[in-house]
Amino acid sequence: MDFSSDNSFGVHPAIMDAVLAANNGTAVSYGGDDITARVKARFRDLFETDLEVLLVPTGTAANALAVSAFTPTVGAVFAHAEAHIAVEECGSAEFFSGGARLVPVTGFGARMTPATLAAALEACPEGNSRVHVPSVLTLTQATECGTLYRPDDIAALAEIARSRSMAVHIDGARFANAVAALGCPPADIAWRAGVDVMTFGATKNGAMSVEALVLFDTSKAAELDRLRLRAGHLLSKMRFMAAQMDACLADGLWLKLAGAANAAAARLSAGLAALDGVRLAWPTEANEVFAVMPSGLSAHLDRAGARFYGWTTVGLAGTDAMPGKGEELRRLICSFDTGTGAVDRFLAVARGYNG
Amino acid sequence: MDFSSDNSFGVHPAIMDAVLAANNGTAVSYGGDDITARVKARFRDLFETDLEVLLVPTGTAANALAVSAFTPTVGAVFAHAEAHIAVEECGSAEFFSGGARLVPVTGFGARMTPATLAAALEACPEGNSRVHVPSVLTLTQATECGTLYRPDDIAALAEIARSRSMAVHIDGARFANAVAALGCPPADIAWRAGVDVMTFGATKNGAMSVEALVLFDTSKAAELDRLRLRAGHLLSKMRFMAAQMDACLADGLWLKLAGAANAAAARLSAGLAALDGVRLAWPTEANEVFAVMPSGLSAHLDRAGARFYGWTTVGLAGTDAMPGKGEELRRLICSFDTGTGAVDRFLAVARGYNG
């Protein structure tokens, strides 16, 4: 009953098999191998457009490299106040960019809106050379709260960004969960909606350690090659990282795994919502469930060995998501490998609680 | 007949088995798992001292993080002019340190000497606040030319560094080859010789992608935890990287593999030196062979499908290593998996050349 993180889970067997299969003879190092080439072709097919791909081992690396390539050091990067890049990466974007500023954007459930983005942009009025230049808008899809941006949402935000000559980046650590939930072509929430560059995650979705930095605007590809090397993110035995992504993309495995995670979360969400005294903080749209529950219940679940974290975030005040007296807000993440059994065991334990 | 790089080779079966075995249930992410803890214990045993370990996916990451933690931004890092950190990492040390300067040190066969280090240090006289502060000495062991520093060599260089209050770092991408060749306890060419921090490589020695940043001076450990995260080098599913290092260190596998690579290089080196018109640029001390050979011979080998690169370096002029008219300097690297067969096939092809 581990709902602490999608990173607590291991590697899907098909992906591990691909790693094993890649261990065959010698290969050109640093990405000159055949598997890396095949991964690039797969991404072009997947997104129905020309693009460039750089594989890196972590999402922080992909985010920081992507953002830094599109911002001058006097630039401002607009991210939701709850975004991973803002609160979980210890300043990676500032470091990689040589000191650009991250400007927090508000919005309930980790989603910014055109109105909150526009409000944040007021800190950088046009023509004022005493403040940072808005340079990058980064959106997390699915968000840290497991909520989603629809194609129109992204297009509206990207249009604001475009009106200020900003590039648009997607932190897609859970992009697969978003696509699985929205049921749209990946391009519809990427370049067709105005996205220039994205982090396409695989690690949280059954891979061992690989994320793709996907460039729809390929003008920065040569510079990013060097930035990746300089940052220590060019792996010598690249084929083993490429093999993971190759297996993810083959036969739609990435979507199947994300769909399984989403389904487990939906089952868990419905089960929790049906319990007395429990309410969802916001709708469960992908593979994360946020529930306000009696402290007694959460302690009961902890005692039973369930692993899931408490949560807090800005903007709860005045909403249903705000825990009242004797309540807690808890986060539960389902992975590709969580399965119905674990969900049902968890719910059974919860139902057994006598407050 | 691939002698292009130790990175062209794959993963040793025992290491791959360890990765597979780690794929078992859920585990705490970001290094809180049991395997990571075991790796730390193994390093303490191996080096016979207390220390801290941070695992990262590349040698560039380990080098840059290690060096940057020990240099202020107005510091100078002294490295051999041929060192990986100087010529193959696109400025990683400068980037990670926010602009510290890499000062090249000369020396034949990629080895600096007390005299060449002292000469380089003259660029930063004590008490002159207009120049950089000497902060880190980084030595590559085995060097880029496959040569070695003996324990006394390191101690002598470290003493000079210490006299200027500099920290001492070892880039040990091929540290295993050095230990296998020198036959000394690892500590003798590490902390006992005055080393504060090192990169302990495994990737070139049969792993998939893992290097250990080993801190004998543990005062920077907490800062490095954050620097690693910020640089995108904290892997979420750490157990799979830790499993590789764990397998390397178990039962001395790392030494066996390095010994095998060294033995293949010795066999290749002896075979080449016995050929008419071929001479070694400098002695073969680890797993790299540098030979000056007739251009006709090297072309003959290329045509036969052998993969090995041409080489050039500073300081050849006036030495035996300098190719004469109609000659070339070529580099041949042997890996853990090169084997006697490939060496002998290569030598047979070479012997078949009629100049």
Added chain:
Amino acid sequence: MDFSSDNSFGVHPAIMDAVLAANNGTAVSYGGDDITARVKARFRDLFETDLEVLLVPTGTAANALAVSAFTPTVGAVFAHAEAHIAVEECGSAEFFSGGARLVPVTGFGARMTPATLAAALEACPEGNSRVHVPSVLTLTQATECGTLYRPDDIAALAEIARSRSMAVHIDGARFANAVAALGCPPADIAWRAGVDVMTFGATKNGAMSVEALVLFDTSKAAELDRLRLRAGHLLSKMRFMAAQMDACLADGLWLKLAGAANAAAARLSAGLAALDGVRLAWPTEANEVFAVMPSGLSAHLDRAGARFYGWTTVGLAGTDAMPGKGEELRRLICSFDTGTGAVDRFLAVARGYNG
């Protein structure tokens, strides 16, 4: 009737005379001259303690150098959300520190409180290595709103900082105005209250271009020598900058000039507050007046040639400082050279307005 900025005014004659007098023969460059030495001695007397001083041409330089010397690149610098370093320096602290993060602290009238500082610090819980290390608290004295921190205020904030091992910095671009208003020894709102390093401004107070970076914690002095040079802030003909500060400190000129500016502001403040429909946004404590006035009145004053800016800041909502319908919040700054005449002319024009 120029109330736009204390920077719009020129140089006090005594300071200009000192610059002229310094133009006498040759002198050792880069701060080895006698005047620079005398300035250091004056600061030691003024603050009744040993200290180190580095002169630089701008307050941004002094702030950024001071802060960056006391923060690691993974550090967090806590500043009021309205502080110059946060909103007027285009990211200087982030740039000089290689990417440290500026964390905004709230508080009415540009003053943080122990409660708002403690709340901001919650973003960086102790023992969490995924977030920045709190490293520097920077306070502006007098604040951007012309309000003041009393000795006890600073001591209370510094104590919180100390409990998290943070250094304390004062941005004293208008420190003279604060001392003149508080009537305390400078040390009481500096090292005696727990301050480690400060920017002691002179430019806004009648000098041409000079600010002193004053180090009460002298451990960073040698590093700052180099940081200043590297940032291009070590002036070759230092004696002319030193002469300005020398004249400021001689015979208490700095306090007289600041007192004159404060007195002009007090006269202006009282005059404005007595007008129908005008109210002060907060008390006038130094040389800046913030008044809420009818838009008609401010337009009337603009037409009459008065120069003073509109103002907005966070935290106005729900306070008297919030302009209502048909009102504006305007800022008026008095300098050492504003004089009674300009104040009275301005007030006369204001009184002549028939809404």
Added chain:
Amino acid sequence: MDFSSDNSFGVHPAIMDAVLAANNGTAVSYGGDDITARVKARFRDLFETDLEVLLVPTGTAANALAVSAFTPTVGAVFAHAEAHIAVEECGSAEFFSGGARLVPVTGFGARMTPATLAAALEACPEGNSRVHVPSVLTLTQATECGTLYRPDDIAALAEIARSRSMAVHIDGARFANAVAALGCPPADIAWRAGVDVMTFGATKNGAMSVEALVLFDTSKAAELDRLRLRAGHLLSKMRFMAAQMDACLADGLWLKLAGAANAAAARLSAGLAALDGVRLAWPTEANEVFAVMPSGLSAHLDRAGARFYGWTTVGLAGTDAMPGKGEELRRLICSFDTGTGAVDRFLAVARGYNG
């Protein structure tokens, strides 16, 4: 008899008068004043082209800002090994650029040649993404050895730079001395020879503290506005810095002062060369004299109170400039205010030496 530095001298009276005259009423701060506007117009006239100008207080600031605006952080900046930016600025270019690399170029008398530049560029072969991108060529005019680049020299070097898509920068701390010596229009050794951006120095030439960053390629002007502010080099009371440059450029004062310094150096050079046992290290082309002299003579001069430094540089070996046994290489700098008297007194002392 102070020949230690042109920075040891004070401010020319006409320039000081201009500073005094600027102290008149209030003015828009941060460069919005009339004098700053006039300086820009003067530069356009002087260089016979459209351009942008940013005034800063030091040459290090101008150099570092200029270079950093034209290099990515993975770029390489090519400078002579003896250039100020390479050896006297403690890594300013690396700092401002976030870690770009300075690549030293050799050449006798601090002058690089097409051959030495081409040799240095071989470190960054085209198409190799593992090494830095050549981005800026910076030339010092006059050089640190007081030698000059002719218009054709600059054009030839700039052509090489252009062939690698590099920008060309001139460090013109002593540009006036070069123009006075060459007798050419300034444009001929600037944009007409392929220069994109330059540092136009005034401080060493009789000003107090002002250098102009002149942009012939104006595409970076808006970014440089912010970079200057962020680096703390935007002076609030800009008019006093602008007044200095204004006076320099009025009526050709800058050329007259540089001509006077050059003439003093020529007189000194001729007098020294005529002494027994003294020889010039290289021809005196601007306002710096480098002479090899008996150690006894230099000690005699030191005792007599003459101030001039010993010198050493790379590339002396095998040239006349190399001091032999019992000899020293010394540098003597003449300023606008050195005058015939000081030169003749110095020479008289020298002639009085009985070895």
